Amino acid sequence: MKTIAYSxxxxxxxxxxxxxxxPVRLRPDPAAAARLAGPLMGVCPYARAFVGKAMSLPDVxxxxxxxxxxxxxxxxxxxxxxxxxxxxLMNVPATWQTPASVxxxxxxxxxLGRLLVRLGGRxxxxxxxxxxxxxxxxxxxxxxxxxxxxxxxxxxxxxARFDLGEEVVPNEGAARxxxxxxxxxxxxxxxxxxxxGVFDIIEKAGGRVVLDGTENGTRTLPTPFDRRRLxxxxxxxLVDAYFGTIPDAFRRPDTLLYQWLGREPxxxxxxxxxxxxxxxxxxxxxxxxxxxxxxxxxxxxxxVSGDEAELARAANRxxxxxxxxx
Amino acid sequence: xxxxxxxxxxxxxxxxxxxxxAAGAAMPGYVGPLxxxxxxxxxxxxxxxxxxxxxxxxxxxxxxxxxxxxxxxRAAGKKIVGTxxxxxxxxxxxxxxxxxxxxxxxxxxxxxxxxELSEGLFGIAQSLGLGDAFCPVRAMAGAFVNGAHFxxxxxxxxxxxxxxxxxxxxxxxxxSLGHPILxxxxxxxRRPDPGEPAVVLPGGFEAPASQVxxxxxxxxxxxxxxxxxAGLPLGEAELAxxxxxxxxxxxxxxxxRRLAYMAEPCPMPALxxxxxxxxxxxxxxxxxxxKAVLSELVDEVRRRTARHEGxxxxxxxxxxxxxxxxxxxxxxxxxxxxxxxCGTEYLFCHALDRIPxxxxxxxxxxxxxxxxxxxxxxxxxxRRIIEDVRAFGAEGIVISRIPGASHCxxxxxxxxxxxxxxxxxxxxxxxxxxxxxxxxPNLKTRLEALVETVLAxxxx
Numbered sequence: 001m002k003t004i005a006y007s008x009x010x011x012x013x014x015x016x017x018x019x020x021x022x023p024v025r026l027r028p029d030p031a032a033a034a035r036l037a038g039p040l041m042g043v044c045p046y047a048r049a050f051v052g053k054a055m056s057l058p059d060v061x062x063x064x065x066x067x068x069x070x071x072x073x074x075x076x077x078x079x080x081x082x083x084x085x086x087x088x089l090m091n092v093p094a095t096w097q098t099p100a101s102v103x104x105x106x107x108x109x110x111x112l113g114r115l116l117v118r119l120g121g122r123x124x125x126x127x128x129x130x131x132x133x134x135x136x137x138x139x140x141x142x143x144x145x146x147x148x149x150x151x152x153x154x155x156x157x158x159x160a161r162f163d164l165g166e167e168v169v170p171n172e173g174a175a176r177x178x179x180x181x182x183x184x185x186x187x188x189x190x191x192x193x194x195x196x197g198v199f200d201i202i203e204k205a206g207g208r209v210v211l212d213g214t215e216n217g218t219r220t221l222p223t224p225f226d227r228r229r230l231x232x233x234x235x236x237x238l239v240d241a242y243f244g245t246i247p248d249a250f251r252r253p254d255t256l257l258y259q260w261l262g263r264e265p266x267x268x269x270x271x272x273x274x275x276x277x278x279x280x281x282x283x284x285x286x287x288x289x290x291x292x293x294x295x296x297x298x299x300x301x302x303x304v305s306g307d308e309a310e311l312a313r314a315a316n317r318x319x320x321x322x323x324x325x326x
Numbered sequence: 327x328x329x330x331x332x333x334x335x336x337x338x339x340x341x342x343x344x345x346x347x348a349a350g351a352a353m354p355g356y357v358g359p360l361x362x363x364x365x366x367x368x369x370x371x372x373x374x375x376x377x378x379x380x381x382x383x384x385x386x387x388x389x390x391x392x393x394x395x396x397x398x399x400r401a402a403g404k405k406i407v408g409t410x411x412x413x414x415x416x417x418x419x420x421x422x423x424x425x426x427x428x429x430x431x432x433x434x435x436x437x438x439x440x441x442e443l444s445e446g447l448f449g450i451a452q453s454l455g456l457g458d459a460f461c462p463v464r465a466m467a468g469a470f471v472n473g474a475h476f477x478x479x480x481x482x483x484x485x486x487x488x489x490x491x492x493x494x495x496x497x498x499x500x501x502s503l504g505h506p507i508l509x510x511x512x513x514x515x516r517r518p519d520p521g522e523p524a525v526v527l528p529g530g531f532e533a534p535a536s537q538v539x540x541x542x543x544x545x546x547x548x549x550x551x552x553x554x555x556a557g558l559p560l561g562e563a564e565l566a567x568x569x570x571x572x573x574x575x576x577x578x579x580x581x582x583r584r585l586a587y588m589a590e591p592c593p594m595p596a597l598x599x600x601x602x603x604x605x606x607x608x609x610x611x612x613x614x615x616x617k618a619v620l621s622e623l624v625d626e627v628r629r630r631t632a633r634h635e636g637x638x639x640x641x642x643x644x645x646x647x648x649x650x651x652x653x654x655x656x657x658x659x660x661x662x663x664x665x666x667x668c669g670t671e672y673l674f675c676h677a678l679d680r681i682p683x684x685x686x687x688x689x690x691x692x693x694x695x696x697x698x699x700x701x702x703x704x705x706x707x708x709r710r711i712i713e714d715v716r717a718f719g720a721e722g723i724v725i726s727r728i729p730g731a732s733h734c735x736x737x738x739x740x741x742x743x744x745x746x747x748x749x750x751x752x753x754x755x756x757x758x759x760x761x762x763x764x765x766x767p768n769l770k771t772r773l774e775a776l777v778e779t780v781l782a783x784x785x786x
Binding site: 281 | 453492495496514
């Protein structure tokens with residue numbers, strides 16, 4: 001089976017699977033970035049690491065990047081990114097309230113579908129797409145149910161396994177949810193594989209992560225599918241569940257994100273917010289002050305570059321933040 | 327003015343202005359000594375060197391009085407449209423209506439430079455969460471807050487999609503402060519797939535017809551908003567007339583660029599040419615006057631070329647400049663280092679190309695918007711730069727990075743490599759902050775090294 005590597009939550013895994021191709025949503029490791037030549041200053045460490053990881057995987061047949069951030073859009077041109085493999089840059093519109101933007105997103109899925117067919121996949125029938133979506137929906141519901149029983153780190157790792165297409169079963173050895181400590185939300189951009197360590201850092205410092213609003217957390221899960229609409233027009237439902245509902249900082253206007261921020265941190269009982277972002281990430285950097293204004297909660301802005309020294313500095317700041325929150 | 331062209335201090339330029347006023351020379355009312363702007367805080371003007379022609383004096387006066395023009399327009403009952411991150415499309419539509427004036431709020435990115443940071447815009451931006459990791463265009467957010475640099479527009483538009491993250495994030499912050507924005511989508515331009523209907527855009531890039539159709543539909547939303555604001559219909563005839571007028575400006579600018587970048591010796595300094603090119607984006611809030619300003623510059627350049635007079639020595643190193651500089655003073659370095667400009671790509675080459683007049687207006691405008699070098703692959707932009715480098719006969723390339731700009735990190739590497747691979751020309755990358763004084767020796771040394779390399783290459 002052919003394999004597609006991608007990173008953005010706006011790339012529906014169902015669509016790829018329905019074509020008979022395996023979707024692999026990568027969480028790169030920081031070391032992957034170190035292998036790359038090319039500019040360093042100003043380049044997002046995550047984008048570098050993603051490119052490095054994608055280049056190093058021998059069993060990937062194509063790489064999909066999304067235009068949801070300028071750095072990832074431009075990473076599609078990184079010399080040698082694909083090593084002769086197709087690189088697909090998916091236009092995910094920043095606007096979302098017009099029929100034209102919805103149509104563009106849908107057209108881009110069709111274009112991705114044509115690439116999948118060229119790679120050897122098969123165009124799915126309506127029934128096949130609905131069947132795959134239903135399967136994902138069931139498994140995603142199980143994942144959602146399981147997340148609340150795990151520590152933040154284990155939950156994040158469970159989501160990473162789900163994104164890799166691996167079976168996610170309750171692991172008896174997994175640490176159970178922490179019930180004591182200062183409740184905080186972690187919100188922001190994408191995580192690299194080593195970044196799940198931040199959840200441990202928070203818990204060791206006396207905190208408790210009650211909401212994972214990173215790009216790899218529950219914030220970017222598509223809404224559960226409407227079963228009736230799924231049968232009537234699965235593609236329409238797929239577009240609506242992803243493009244119509246996922247809140248993110250790049251969307252214009254960013255109303256969905258601030259609706260989510262008005263709802264979820266309060267519902268989770270978070271007493272503070274840790275913004276987790278990579279240096280040069282403008283979208284989340286610009287949101288820090290607004291986030292404080294919108295939620296009324298104390299906010300700690302943690303910008304990381306992926307190296308260990310940075311993580312140690314971040315740990316100190318997180319510890320201080322939690323002390324202040326009491 | 328008599329004798330070969332010289333570069334003047336501001337005091338010398340103001341003396342020229344007073345002499346002309348005393349002699350009763352015909353000048354538009356806005357032309358006057360630049361010292362009046364220094365009094366208002368534009369202290370950088372004291373550090374610049376200026377071309378000594380009346381045409382340059384008019385250009386500078388035109389540029390520096392834009393804010394007054396906008397206030398006058400409002401007082402006269404006109405509506406003001408702020409066209410953010412739109413390098414040359416929506417203004418063409420807005421100026422097609424007689425009671426609209428479009429301007430470019432992003433232009434505030436030069437305010438911290440011109441006022442040498444005395445205006446506090448970066449401080450305000452910082453307080454909004456827009457620190458120095460952002461491109462200097464964050465000054466625009468400060469200008470919306472203090473209201474001291476441009477009137478708050480009646481309609482604010484912003485192109486998003488394939489734009490830099492800095493700008494998208496800053497504009498969103500502006501909207502969060504209570505300035506509603508009409509967002510319109512420009513998708514990331516891609517190469518057409520095999521067999522996919524495609525369109526050749528002005529300037530030569532190619533795009534799928536479906537992307538052009540999408541942009542056209544987005545521009546229709548803008549058309550409706552502009553017409554509503556104006557209270558007048560914005561029909562095909564008005565748009566076609568607006569395109570013809572924009573093309574007149576572009577035609578004059580095209581002649582100016584060809585003369586200034588190809589004549590030997592160089593007849594117009596780099597700094598004045600940067601300002602002149604910027605007029606193409608939104609006509610500095612007065613379309614007909616921008617034509618007159620550019621025409622006078624063309625006349626001056628023609629005169630100098632005929633007399634074989636220039637602002638740099640004959641045989642000066644011929645440089646191509648990529649991206650605008652945050653500190654205007656850096657453009658003075660071109661001549662200071664024994665070089666001259668032979669071509670530029672200041673991120674808006676699509677605003678210099680003629681808009682097709684043989685197409686329905688909205689189709690023509692959509693094609694132009696999608697020809698923006700920023701919305702497509704850096705490789706496309708590199709291709710256009712290579713063609714222009716060849717056409718203008720440049721011998722070296724300066725890629726000027728904009729601090730914090732999300733597009734600059736990777737783009738410079740792609741462009742630099744393409745130019746070196748295909749043309750074998752030397753390339754230098756510089757990062758220019760809004761006030762580059764502390765980096766002056768470094769910037770000068772790098773430019774001098776490029777000039778030396780170019781000149782040494784000739785000997786070989």
